[in-house]
Amino acid sequence: xxxxxxxxxxxxxxxxxxxxxxxxxxxxxxxxxxxxxxxxxxxxxxxxxxxxxxxxxxxxxxxxxxxxxxxxxxxxxxxxxxxxxxxxxxxxxxxxxxxxxxxxxxxxxxxxxxxxxxxxxxxxxxxxxxxxxxxxxxxxxxxxxxxxxxxxxxxxxxxxxxxxxxxxxxxxxxxxxxxxxxxxxxxxxxxxxxxxxxxxxxxxxxxxxxxxxxxxxxxxxxxxxxxxxxxxxxxxxxxxxxxxxxxxxxxxxxxxxxxxxxxxxxxxxxxxxxxxxxxxxxxxxxxxxxxxxxxxxxxxxxxxxxx
Amino acid sequence: xxxxxxxxxxxxxxxxxxxxxxxxxxxxxxxxxxxxxxxxxxxxxxxxxxxxxxxxxxxxxxxxxxxxxxxxxxxxxxxxxxxxxxxxxxxxxxxxxxxxxxxxxxxxxxxxxxxxxxxxxxxxxxxxxxxxxxxxxxxxxxxxxxxxxxxxxxxxxxxxxxxxxxxxxxxxxxxxxxxxxxxxxxxxxxxxxxxxxxxxxxxxxxxxxxxxxxxxxxxxxxxxxxxxxxxxxxxxxxxxxxxxxxxxxxxxxxxxxxxxxxxxxxxxxxxxxxxxxxxxxxxxxxxxxxxxxxxxxxxxxxxxxxxxxxxxxxxxxxxxxxxxxxxxxxxxxxxxxxxxxxxxxxxxxxxxxxxxxxxxxxxxxxxxxxxxxxxxxxxxxxxxxxxxxxxx
Numbered sequence: 253x254x255x256x257x258x259x260x261x262x263x264x265x266x267x268x269x270x271x272x273x274x275x276x277x278x279x280x281x282x283x284x285x286x287x288x289x290x291x292x293x294x295x296x297x298x299x300x301x302x303x304x305x306x307x308x309x310x311x312x313x314x315x316x317x318x319x320x321x322x323x324x325x326x327x328x329x330x331x332x333x334x335x336x337x338x339x340x341x342x343x344x345x346x347x348x349x350x351x352x353x354x355x356x357x358x359x360x361x362x363x364x365x366x367x368x369x370x371x372x373x374x375x376x377x378x379x380x381x382x383x384x385x386x387x388x389x390x391x392x393x394x395x396x397x398x399x400x401x402x403x404x405x406x407x408x409x410x411x412x413x414x415x416x417x418x419x420x421x422x423x424x425x426x427x428x429x430x431x432x433x434x435x436x437x438x439x440x441x442x443x444x445x446x447x448x449x450x451x452x453x454x455x456x457x458x459x460x461x462x463x464x465x466x467x468x469x470x471x472x473x474x475x476x477x478x479x480x481x482x483x484x485x486x487x488x489x490x491x492x493x494x495x496x497x498x499x500x501x502x503x504x505x506x507x508x509x510x511x512x513x514x515x516x517x518x519x520x521x522x523x524x525x526x527x528x529x530x531x532x533x534x535x536x537x538x539x540x541x542x543x544x545x546x547x548x549x550x551x552x553x554x555x556x557x558x559x
Numbered sequence: 560x561x562x563x564x565x566x567x568x569x570x571x572x573x574x575x576x577x578x579x580x581x582x583x584x585x586x587x588x589x590x591x592x593x594x595x596x597x598x599x600x601x602x603x604x605x606x607x608x609x610x611x612x613x614x615x616x617x618x619x620x621x622x623x624x625x626x627x628x629x630x631x632x633x634x635x636x637x638x639x640x641x642x643x644x645x646x647x648x649x650x651x652x653x654x655x656x657x658x659x660x661x662x663x664x665x666x667x668x669x670x671x672x673x674x675x676x677x678x679x680x681x682x683x684x685x686x687x688x689x690x691x692x693x694x695x696x697x698x699x700x701x702x703x704x705x706x707x708x709x710x711x712x713x714x715x716x717x718x719x720x721x722x723x724x725x726x727x728x729x730x731x732x733x734x735x736x737x738x739x740x741x742x743x744x745x746x747x748x749x750x751x752x753x754x755x756x757x758x759x760x761x762x763x764x765x766x767x768x769x770x771x772x773x774x775x776x777x778x779x780x781x782x783x784x785x786x787x788x789x790x791x792x793x794x795x796x797x798x799x800x801x802x803x804x805x806x807x808x809x810x811x812x813x814x815x816x817x818x819x820x821x822x823x824x825x826x827x828x829x830x831x832x833x834x835x836x837x838x839x840x841x842x843x844x845x846x847x848x849x850x851x852x853x854x855x856x857x858x859x860x861x862x863x864x865x866x867x868x869x870x871x872x873x874x875x876x877x878x879x880x881x882x883x884x885x886x887x888x889x890x891x892x893x894x895x896x897x898x899x900x901x902x903x904x905x906x907x908x909x910x911x912x913x914x915x916x917x918x919x920x921x922x923x924x925x926x927x928x929x930x931x932x933x934x935x936x937x938x939x940x941x942x943x944x945x946x947x948x949x950x951x
Contacts, residue, residue, distance in 0.1 A: 337822040358825030366823030372678065372816050376870035378582050381812075388809055389825035396873070419582040421869075441824070 286349030288313045288445050288477050289334055289364075294343035296333040302341055303329040305501040311479060313444065316471045318492040319481045320512075322522045325499040327481045328369070331447045334479070336360045348444070361389035365438030369449040369481075373422050373430045380418040382433055383409055386440030401440075408439035412466060428459030435466065439476075446470070448480040452487065460484070464491040485539040489513065497521055509537050584869035588878070591867055595881035602885055603660065606892040607652045611900060614644060622648040655785040656888055658793070659905070662782075662846040663856055663887025664880040665797045667864075669846075670857030671879045672804045672839035675811040675872065676832050677742050683858035684843040686746065687836070688726035688753030690852035693844065695756045696722020697851075698763045698774045715777065716792060716848040723844035726752050731836060745836075779904030780851030782891050789849040796845035803838025804876065807831060811872040853906045855913035856883055856890075862920060 287310040295302040303326045311317060319327050332338040333345060336352045345352045347363050365386075386408065387401035397405070409415040412432040422430060431451060438446055448467070452460040468491055470476045479496075482488040488495070495512035497505040499521035505512045518526040518539065525542040607619045614622075626649045669684035677686065685691075700718035727749075734741075734748035767774055804811075810831040813821035818828040843857075860883040861875070868874045887905075890912070894905040 332819075335823060337819060356825070357822060357827050361823060361825035364823075366819065368817060368819040368823065372820075375815060376865055377812075378584070378869065380582065381869070381871050382816075385812060385816075385824055388813070393809075394806065421583065438823075 286346065287311060288315070288348055289479075290346040290349075291334070292344045292346070294333060294340045294345060296329055296338050296340040296343075298338075303501050304333060304340075307343070307498075307501070307503055309496065309503060309506070311445075311477060313477055314471065314475045315477045315479070315494065316468070316492060317479045317494045317496055318488040319479055319496045319498060320483075320485060320488060321498040321504075325521070326501040327498055328449055329501075330498060331366070331449055331479070331481060334445075335364045335366045335447055337366075358389040361441060361443075363444050365441045365443035365446045367431075367434055367438055367446070367448040367451055369453065373425070373434075375422050377422050378419050379409070379414055379422060379425070379433045379436075380405065382422055383414075383418075383436045383440050386437040386442075389441060404442065405436075405440045408436040409433075411439055411470065412436040426459075427454050427456075428462060431455060431459070431463055432466070435463070439470070443476070445477040445479065448478070450481050450483055453483065460487055461490075467491070485513070485518075489537045489539065513537055513539060582869075584867070584871075584874070587867045588869075588874050591864075591878055591882075595878070595885065599660070599881060599885050599888075602888045602892075603656050606656045606659075606888050607648055609892060609896055610647075610652060612644070612647060614648060618644070619648055623653065626653075650787075654787045654790055655782045656891070658785040658790050658849060659782045659887045659891040660884035661790065661793060661797060662850045662853065663860075663883040663885070663890075665793075665801070665842040665846040665883075666853065666857035666887075667860035667879040667883025668801055668804050668876060669839040669842040670883075671861040671864075671872065671875055672811065672835050672842075673857075674861050675815045676835050676839070677746055678815060678817070679742070679746065680862070681858070682746075683854075684839065684846075685753070685852065685854075685857070687730040687749035687840065688756055689723040689840060689843045690847055690854075691753045691756035691760060692726025692729075693719040693723035693847040694778055694852060695760045695763070696720070696725075697777050698760055698767070701770050701773050701777070702763060702767060713788065713792060716789065719777075719851075720796075720844050720848035722756075723847050724840060726756055727836070727840040727844070742832075777851050780853040780906035781894065781902070781904045782850055783895075783902060785849070793845040793849045796841050800838045800841030800845065801880075803834055804842070807835055807838075808872040808876055810835065811876075812870070815870065851906070853887075853909055855906075855909040855917075856887055859913045859917050859920075860886060862917070866920065 290310040291307050294304055294307045296307075297303040303324075307326075307330065319330065321327050329338065333340055336345070336355070336357060339353075347355065347360060350359075352360055383405040384397045384401060387397050387404060391397065391401070406415065409418055412435050414429060414432050414436055417425065417429060417433070422433065425433065431454075435446075435448075435451070446467075451463055451467070455463065464487060467478050467480065471478050480492075482492075489509060493508055495505075495507065495509065496503060497512050497517060504521055505517050513528055515526045515528050518528070522541065527540045527542065529538040529540060531538060604616045604619050608614045608616045622645045625645065666684050670682070673682040673684060673686050674680060676682075696718040697715050699722070700715045730748040730752040731745065733752065734745040737744055737748065764771065764774055810821065810826050813824055813826050814828060814831065814835075821828040821831070846853075860879050864878045864882050865875055868878050887909075890908045891905045893912075894903040894908045897903065897908075
């Protein structure tokens with residue numbers, strides 16, 4: 253039982269420059285060289301004590317990052333702050349070099365796509381209706397989706413393999429199909445950064461892997477940056493090589509698997525006894541928590557806002 | 560790089576139009592649009608033609624044409640007709656039928672908006688206490704000695720209108736202070752304000768003495784007192800409210816899916832909700848002021864239409880307006896003819912016919928239950944307020 257495995261090769265750099273060429277698609281591209289998303293000294297919360305405390309981070313274009321940490325640690329809050337759903341009480345959030353306070357909600361939506369944790373899906377919308385919603389940030393008030401938007405929606409549905417389901421109602425889809433439809437909506441949005449809040453939490457094993465592989469492919473082929481909240485650390489190690497560990501509203505550690513997934517850091521963050529195992533055959537790390545000897549101390553802030 | 564790929568893959572326009580014309584609801588949408596375009600005018604003409612004096616539909620149309628040309632100062636066309644019959648058509652029946660159509664459309668639009676904003680299939684236009692508030696205003700006006708004749712009949716509707724908007728504003732203000740207008744907080748505040756206004760109304764009714772009949776008559780709801788003046792009073796508010804709701808059809812699509820989805824797709828959920836609640840309340844208040852509280856239409860029509868044309872509000876809103884207008888015209892026609900010369904309150908007709916129909920719709924397909932399942936919020940509010948006020 254080796255304690256820690258060496259890092260998987262090819263960890264994307266945090267400060268990696270944006271890969272996007274000057275296609276001019278979004279219309280609000282930032283200064284070249286600026287990280288895609290940057291937080292400087294951010295406090296954010298829901299009134300009362302802030303959930304995020306002095307969070308600073310920077311993710312470049314093309315990054316593929318798992319956001320991990322205990323319940324109530326601030327994962328969802330960080331995603332909400334990054335997508336301007338939550339205004340920070342201090343500090344600055346920059347998207348492609350632009351302060352989000354000076355951006356419109358649609359302006360943010362043209363850069364950041366957000367897949368919520370448990371969205372409403374028992375609805376009379378067809379898959380195509382839902383995917384076309386991804387075009388709303390690109391359309392003005394009363395404008396209807398045109399051929400261009402239908403093309404974008406179609407491409408997104410093809411990428412997530414829901415094109416054949418386009419006329420099916422969302423309510424009749426399986427969990428995995430619905431999740432793919434929602435990811436398709438985000439792709440139709442043509443964001444540069446995709447934020448996902450536990451995209452696999454309601455899915456069975458096969459769908460979990462399918463969604464992860466889809467994300468990996470989107471990252472590899474389209475250079476789409478991805479920041480996903482994941483509870484399942486083993487799933488995370490299977491697909492991710494860059495991690496952000498957040499606990500108690502602070503970023504505790506950031507980097508490759510060997511930096512972040514250490515028994516000490518994880519044990520302290522989760523308040524549990526953690527073993528990190530190295531599977532020699534595939535070089536895959538497994539993370540195991542031992543059953544607690546005593547009840548876990550609630551040291552990680554309110555559980556109400558996260559999870 | 561991605562952009563270029565998309566350009567290349569983009570298929571021809573005709574292919575997209577073909578694709579967009581498919582889907583489970585596309586055929587229904589076309590059928591319903593065609594049906595409403597034919598049925599609504601027919602129903603209006605038919606409704607005007609039946610009554611104590613039966614008037615052939617052709618003469619109804621002729622009278623309307625004469626009335627319109629008289630309005631624009633043109634020479635009357637066609638044969639001279641007995642002025643009494645024209646008066647019946649143009650001064651009594653037509654405004655009544657048109658007011659019914661307007662109120663049906665307004666209540667249905669408000670119902671669609673509230674169901675989406677509250678993400679609650681039980682939401683109806685009276686969700687935030689509009690009907691109780693209006694009833695309280697109307698009862699207070701009657702007790703203060705204003706009759707249905709005061710100010711040319713405008714006094715009681717004006718008080719009802721103010722009462723309805725006050726109730727909604729109160730509910731909204733309470734919820735905002737308590738919970739920052741979460742949908743659940745708003746819903747609970749609406750229930751509380753509605754119940755409070757209903758109790759205050761009961762108190763007024765208890766002491767109303769000789770005004771009792773007048774108040775109860777108003778509470779039953781109906782279009783018996785309709786004049787062109789009532790249309791003129793309600794139409795501006797309905798136009799503004801309708802414009803707000805139609806203008807945010809897209810927001811409604813997103814709000815149904817939750818605030819995070821809406822914000823993630825560029826909509827300020829809180830602000831949008833504020834506008835939509837204001838617009839829908841204006842529609843409701845205008846309707847309830849001129850017709851009294853009429854239940855069930857605003858609850859049932861959105862479900863019926865969603866069942867037919869799907870949840871995309873771009874199609875749902877106009878379809879609901881048309882279907883609501885049609886149903887209300889039919890209900891009012893039934894109400895005044897089925898036991899003629901006795902006239903039933905239209906609220907009784909909508910509830911008696913609407914209840915079983917709603918149940919049939921519920922049982923017909925499991926899929927109808929979709930747009931349900933919003934946790935526990937559903938049970939709290941809904942029909943109670945509207946039904947209680949309108950149909951007792």
